[in-house]
Amino acid sequence: MDILVILENNQGSLHRLSKEAIVAAQKLGKSVTALVMGSDSDKIVGHLTGYDLEKVITVGHDLVSSYNADGYSEVVRQVTESCSPNIIVAGHTYQTRDFMPRVSAKLGVPFIPDIVSLSDQGFIKQVLNAKLNAEMSSTSERLIISFQSAAFSEEELRPGSCSVEAFEATLDASGVRSISEEPFQEEAGDVDLDSAEILVSVGRGIEKEENVPLAFDLAKAMGAEVSASRPVVDSGWVESFRQVGSSGSNVAPKLYFSLGISGAIQHVVGMKGAKNIMAINKDPDAPIFEIADYAVIGDVLEIVPKLTEALDRS
Amino acid sequence: MKIAVLIKQVPGSESTLPMNNSQDWIDEPSVTFVMNPPDNFALEEALLIREKMSEGEVVVVSMGPSRVQKVIREGLAKGADRAIHLEEDGQIEIDPLLIAQRFTDILKEENFDLILTGLQSDDTGMGQTGVLIGEMLGLPTATLAIETDVLDGQIRVKRELESGWFQWVQLPLPASISIQSGLNTPRYPSLKGIMGAKKKEIRTVPNSDLLSGEQAQSMDRIFVPTTSKKTEVIEGDADQVVERIVEILRSDIKVT
The missing domain is CATH 3.40.50.620 (HUPs)
Structure with missing residues (x-):
């Protein structure tokens, strides 16, 4: 061949x-x-x-x-x-x-x-x-x-x-009939999701914009970068350059820590190459658990602050 | 401005998907069909372009068995001017080249200024019909359009690239553009639209009049995906869960 x-x-x-x-x-x-x-x-x-x-x-x-x-x-x-x-x-x-x-x-x-x-x-x-x-x-x-x-x-x-x-x-x-202009970003960011070793990724389970800092605090404690699923970006809670999925970035970090992401196929194609996938979601039937190495069926809003605190302490 | 919109009828996202006896596709009689969601955005974009230009014609074109008349009527009720139905009664056609050749054979007679398609279908997701037709008709193409702007003899298209990047591309008309979902808000048909649709023309092209050709690719079987992944379920109250997560981060994944 x-x-x-x-x-x-x-x-x-x-x-x-x-x-x-x-x-x-x-x-x-x-x-x-x-x-x-x-x-x-x-x-x-x-x-x-x-x-x-x-x-x-x-x-x-x-x-x-x-x-x-x-x-x-x-x-x-x-x-x-x-x-x-x-x-x-x-x-x-x-x-x-x-x-x-x-x-x-x-x-x-x-x-x-x-x-x-x-x-x-x-x-x-x-x-x-x-x-x-x-x-x-x-x-x-x-x-x-x-x-x-x-x-x-x-x-x-x-x-x-x-x-x-x-x-x-x-x-x-x-x-060559089409004229292509220079590619551009709507919101330019110096965030490089591709090279991040750990991604803390926010989904709809974060519930509201005021809760998004919980993810940033955890990311800081872990030395991670923050990414997000499309619904969170579409709501304007997180910048678009942080989006992972078929219309965002394709990532393969050492750890993908998913917080309240259900795991629609459009999202999963962008992150399933991660070496380790840890997922927290309230819904035991969330498709994200099918590809997760570590599954926590629970409330992001309860677990994440405690985890940040535990990591900060040590 | 004469615009063709290609519409496919696909199983709805809520539909049950039982397999057929030969296990090479789903059992269609038990399936609820809807307009392919990306095609719905393409149709809306066509209607918006026609409205903005205050002239022109939107023609919905669909291939499939008689059941596809339902989405054709839906397209007409939303405001398309007329329709073409390419009758296809066999087992699901799974050869995009053959499908595109059949569409091209019919579309070329009409000299459309613009051909719009949804990015991909929710059933087989081959995602290429619009581009194939463009190449076969000798037209420039662009995909993943999230904004369009028709100028004099040209169309400017904002394309979605990966990782939050975008790009404007300008193409001379006629052109074939495939539309990314979410770029507009598809309308619902009005009662007046539904009534009016009954009087609109649907040209039916019988299967025997379609271009014949060898099918070069096939879908041999379908099956439920199985996961090979071993998942550790972390249980307990929040404190126990946190303790276990910290342990995994340190000892197993070694990231802290």
Whole structure:
């Protein structure tokens, strides 16, 4: 099996889901080629040369110096025609959702997205709001697949070496029809959820805005950063850059301490890669407990102040 | 301004989901169906654009068996001008390329200025039909739209990126845009709308007239997910719970 893994250049660093996609690619095939686009792909290549890959292909064309769906999908098409992979692999990121279907249509190759695991016969994907799993397969000789966050762990990345090769893409300015402005944040914060070792995460169970400082106090006592679920951010109790989930950050801290979060699938996809998950929730049926390593069925408002006090004391 | 909105009918979030006998999909007769929630936002956005421009036509397009007429009527009652129903009576179609080809074949005759879709469906969640159709019709595409602004021959779209980042993208029309949930507040149909919907045109394209093609991917079985995780349930009164948590943080996870 020849695998082509499409990497995401996240402002000069490699997207976490791209690392997990490399693990998936290494498990799927003998020969793994990685493709990276963008003006600062040199930085990404620096990270990659320590991994067991056949080669890294870089594309430095002006028209794909920053992300656009037209340019990216055309480059992936050209690289695919040139190196004929059996499977094209990517992390199921927002960027993948935006351009990978175009690659699928250009090549006439099926795209099975958001896979959570591999099975003997095919690929496992969540359906019906994650209430059921489905096994999917394809008869196509070539296939595009993308993996949900935490389908694989980046700790399983196989080290090794690889060569680097520049690919000359043929792109025409008239083929890039959209004009993308600079990405921006509504509320800029210097909080880096990605690199926090511990996250204390607030959900609706905190009940009201006045209780939010309880989470910040606990985070301070633990040396943690504070994150939140979407309802809390939508209510304006916590800044949007702290949001974890499919529309927020994808995190994988050493400990994810969830306070009153029910665990809807949109939230869970963003944090289930955490090494340890501890959850407090009043509702014993809260879905968060299905993925928790430590479950406390109880009242956040009662337990959290006592815990903060105990940690401060010691 | 001629806008197509693609609407799918999916099992409601409160519906029971019993498996069928062959265990490759749910037993549809026992399921309560609703309009796919993301598509409801796409429809609302189309209606808002038409209202803002004080002209134009909104056409709802849906593929599926006769039951989908219910969501088509709902779309018409909310204010869509007419509808196209692509009849599909077989087992659930699970090949997005084939689905998109069939839609494209019908949509291309109409020369829409804008094609709107919900980001993904609540049933299979393949999340690609709108983008596939865009590519097949040779149109620019954008996904995860949380704000739209139609200008002269152009559309500006605010896209949601990850980690609280956003980006404005400007596309020439015609274009295909997929809509993120939550960007507007979908209206309820008025009584007048419900009455009026009965007189609106629904063009039905029989299954035999749809583009035929090989299905290249399939859903082979469905099953209830099992968790392999061993969960320690921490019990006791608040003081006992706190004591155990502190112990776990120190000795097991080693973070304090």
